[in-house]
Amino acid sequence: MTARRTLLSIRICIGVLIFGLFVSGVTAFPLREELALGSNLLHATPASTWFPDAVAWVDRLSHALTDVGARYPFIAYGTDWLAYAHLVLAVLFLGPLVNPVRNIWVIQFGVIACAGIIPLALIAGSIRGIPLGWQLIDMSFGVIGVIPLAIAWRLTRRLELHPDR
Secondary structure (H helix, E strand, O other), rough: OHHHHHHHHHHHHHHHHHHHHHHHHHHHOOHHHHHHHHHHHHOOOOOHHHHHHHHHHHHHHHHHHHHHHOOOOHHHHHHHHHHHHHHHHHOHHHHHHOOOOOHHHHHHHHHHHHHHHHHOOOHHHHHHHOHHHHHHHHHHHHHHHHHHHHHHHHHHHHHHHHHOO
């Protein structure tokens, strides 16, 4: 693989991650509306028969966000900061997109952050009464996110060791 092709592969991996962070960030703003829509869609399909516990959980979340939003709208400010953090992290990865060798530490940071999702979901999820299935979904973001990062890290090391190949 040429250095040019290696760099392109790294940029694709980082671009996928940036896109995922951006989508996660933007979709964290309208949680109440998304959950209401999700609940309605689930009830319009056989999902409520096939996965009654999952549908009940989505309904519970939707009702809770509607109730809290009506009575205490300022609580949603916390998820606004969650959304902002995802967008800031997406910007952070512009460094390795431009120069992965010089900014390999950002890729390494991303791998560590992805690994940290697993204990956070297990510990905080258990404390907060989040069902295990939902915790597994949350953990999947770290598992999926680490794939392009691990590939980018490996390719960046290759590019660093052999910049002319």
